Amino acid sequence: MKRRDVLRTGAAAALSTVLLGACVAERPTQSRSIDPGSAVIGISMPTKALERWNRDGAHLVEALQALGYETTLQYADNKTDQQISQIQNMVTSAVDILVIAPIDGTVLAPVVQSAKERGIPVIAYDRLIEGAEGVDYYVSFDNFRVGELQGQFLVEQLGLESEAGPFAIELFGGSPDDPNAAGFFGGAWSVLSPYFEDGTLVSPSGKVPADASGWQQIGILGWESAKAQSEMQTRLNSFYSDGTTLNAVLSPNDSLALGIEQALDARGFEPGKNWPLVTGQDADKANVINMLAEKQSMTVWKDTRDLGDRAATMVDQIAKGQDVEITEGAEFDNGVTAVPTFMLDPLVVTADAVPELLVDSGFYTAADLGL
Secondary structure, three states: OOOOOOOOOOOHHHHHHHOOOOOOOOOOOOOOOOOOOOOOEEEEOOOOOOOHHHHHHHHHHHHHHHOEEEEEEEOOOOOHHHHHHHHHHHHOOOOOEEOOOOOEEEEEEHHHHHHHHOOEEEEEEEOOOOOOOOOOEEEEEEEHHHHHHHHHHHHHHHHHOOOOOOEEEEOEEEEOOOHHHHHHHHHHHHHHHHHHHHEEEOOOOOOOOOOOHHHHHHHHHHHHHHHHHHHHHHHHHHHHHOOOOOEEEEEEHHHHHHHHHHHHHHHHOOOOOOOOOOOOOOOHHHHHHHHOOOOOEEEOOOOHHHHHHHHHHHHHHHHOOOOOEEEEEEEEEEOOOOOEEEEEEEEEEEEHHHHHHHHOOOOOOOOHHHO
16 A cells, blocks of 8 residues: 655645634725725626636626625636726726736736725735735635645545556646646645656656646646647647557646547547546536536536625625635735735535535536536
């Protein structure tokens, strides 16, 4: 039996290890008065092209309007220039609070500084905004934990602690401009890397970073399904055309998993026969349907309703001048300041748990999934 106590790197632990008790932020939340009865909340989302951002935007608007706030929601079509322009317009029009899910968290510092100068509080939503003093709060899921859950699932399903292998696996990284993608891969790598080191896991394509910091080498820009499909097709044609068995694919989210699964299908892989394990994240409808068809093994579910509800609560607390609840010990260094953070927990969903977790909770109806 192989037993390993997998240790996170110091850097990853500093980013992701949190105590889940609640506390309140100590610093002031705004430099100007906000009237909750007339406040306008500006919401900036990355794109409507991915199902999850449509869900996030719609639910956040619903949650804020239920609290009595007026909202203005903008989608930026995955174009950073467009997002910057949209946020600047909201700043100019004097929204009272901004909730921003950045496309690229490294380029928004100037426009966030503009908001700060006008006394507009900023909440970074799901993705951290880097290099900006004006980020007041951050709300997200534990992204390192997402990767850990994906890695642990593969360890358990492949039996890596007891089986000699070798098992063939292909690794994919998220979008290089998404700050969360490093956490996803870092978490998975913390679990899987020992098995690469002892030869239990191998990657016929050779696309394995030397360490977690090299994840961008296998990243798929924009989280695009089509790009993941093309990359997977190339690997299958180049390294598996001789009948080499593919045991697993590490996909950090459902959008990439969908493209990977399309490539597998086109190559003639069959569920229940030679279909590999495929991981995912977000519980997108098409991927849940693929899970039920045995084309995807799991997804890490981040219930975006909880994320939206928490963001709305933080907005409400800011607007009313109340202490803002954050997760004890969870501050993320964005390069210039430690941003108080509320951290939510992700959850693994497999096909047999879909009715209970996704249908009974109202995330989908049975009809949505063909159940």
